[in-house]
Amino acid sequence: MTDSDTPVVHRSGHVAIVGRPNVGKSTLLNRMVGQKLSITSDRPQTTRHRIAGIVTRPDAQLVFIDSPGYQTRSGGALNRVLNRTAVQVAEDADVVVLVCDARGWTPADERIAKLLPADRPVLLAINKVDAVPEKARLIELVNKATACRAFDEVVPISAKTGRQVPLLLDLCAARLPEGPPMYDPDSLTDRSxxxxxxxxxxxxxxxxxxxxxxxxxxxxxxxxxxxxxxxxxxxxxxxxxxxxxxxxxxxxxxxxxxxxxxxxxxxxxxxxxxxxxxxxxxxxxxxxxxxxxxxxxxxx
Known part of the structure; x- marks a missing residue:
């Protein structure tokens, strides 16, 4: 059988983007999709809703789900709802991407990492690497993160510039289950x-x-x-x-x-x-x- 005779495996599924507030989850979703779907600001609680960004390729359809930043300090009904949404998004996904800030691994990052399901792939995306030119600081962060839990992949990225985002996308696609597309190839989101x-x-x-x-x-x-x-x-x-x-x-x-x-x-x-x-x-x-x-x- 030649390479041209080999059947092409198509993968399809949901990828949850999770993390504490202001680590760049919404910027990453927009970068993946190539369109501004999820709103951004430098304030916590900007993202309040689950929103899907759909990436369709010949070999895969990835449905990235942006989630509210997990709140560890504030209470109230709204934050309870946002936290429940963030956890549910991860539990419902086929692959989870935990986004952290390259400038430091925090107790909030650790708490979220431990909440993530153990029975599916979890990738760590270290965002804003442009802000940390010293390799030693990144190595220290990776050591702290991997001491907290195991990750299938650790990828330094910049959601703002697109650095290594295509690699992250490829790694997510490779871990999705086999299956046909769930949405029309021209769809960008499930929201109206x-x-x-x-x-x-x-x-x-x-x-x-x-x-x-x-x-x-x-x-x-x-x-x-x-x-x-x-x-x-x-x-x-x-x-x-x-x-x-x-x-x-x-x-x-x-x-x-x-x-x-x-x-x-x-x-x-x-x-x-x-x-x-x-x-x-x-x-x-x-x-x-x-x-x-x-x-x-x-x-x-």
């Missing part, structure tokens, strides 16, 4: 445009507002109209207290205009068409007070 619109607006809140308000806010899409060359979106920014309203609006409405402009530009890139976006601010006290109220807004 309506969901992505809410997330991109929320990203701007995390980037443009102060320390407190982003964590007390969420975005609710009230109207999403899909026309041949236009998306019409009306969205409400929900906040906890009346006193937070002027912070979101800014002087003369300047801040909310900037948030709307930046969100609209990102949405037009993502959807490939013009977007008409209107933002409103609404006080909704207690929207995140209980797990039941969180479910009403699409959490968990």
């Amino acid at each position: 445009e309506r969901f992505l619109a809410a997330e991109l607006i929320r990203e701007k809140l995390f980037r443009r507002l102060g320390d407190e308000v982003p964590y007390d806010s969420t975005v609710e899409i009230e109207l999403f109209e899909e026309l041949p060359k236009l998306r019409r979106v009306h969205a409400a920014i929900l906040i906890e207290r009346e006193g937070q309203k002027p912070i979101v609006l800014g002087a003369g409405g300047e801040r909310i205009k900037r948030i709307a402009t930046e969100a609209r530009q990102d949405l037009e890139k993502l959807f490939g068409c013009k977007v008409y976006l209107e933002l409103f601010v609404k006080v909704k006290s207690g929207w995140a007070a209980t797990e039941q109220s969180l479910r009403a807004y699409g959490y968990e």
Whole structure:
């Protein structure tokens, strides 16, 4: 039998991307897919939902699942829901990628590593290696991490620049079970445009507002109209207290205009068409007070 006669094995499955907040999980998902699907900021709790990024190749279809950063310090209903989502994403996956920051292995990394399932491949992606030119520091990190648990592979990467990300993708693909694709080859995510619109607006809140308000806010899409060359979106920014309203609006409405402009530009890139976006601010006290109220807004 010649090489050309050898049947091509196709692999398909889910790859969970997990880790503590701000290690670059969402940046890695976006880099893998080649499209901005998962929102990013330098604040914890930016990612609140499970979101899939689909990579289709001739030999494999990889469904990468971004997860909320596992919270080890803060309590409350929202963090309980986020932590449960992070653990569930790992338990449901065929392969797990634990992302850590190259600048140091922390007790939070260790706690998450020990929570991961022992019956499937777990790869360690050491992100932001550009920030640590000294090899000795990376070796020290690897020693600490592998003392905590065994990893199938340890890969230093830079999600920001793409360094060694193709290698990580290959290593994940090789460990998926054999099977046909689960999604259409042109699919990039399992989420709707309506969901992505809410997330991109929320990203701007995390980037443009102060320390407190982003964590007390969420975005609710009230109207999403899909026309041949236009998306019409009306969205409400929900906040906890009346006193937070002027912070979101800014002087003369300047801040909310900037948030709307930046969100609209990102949405037009993502959807490939013009977007008409209107933002409103609404006080909704207690929207995140209980797990039941969180479910009403699409959490968990």
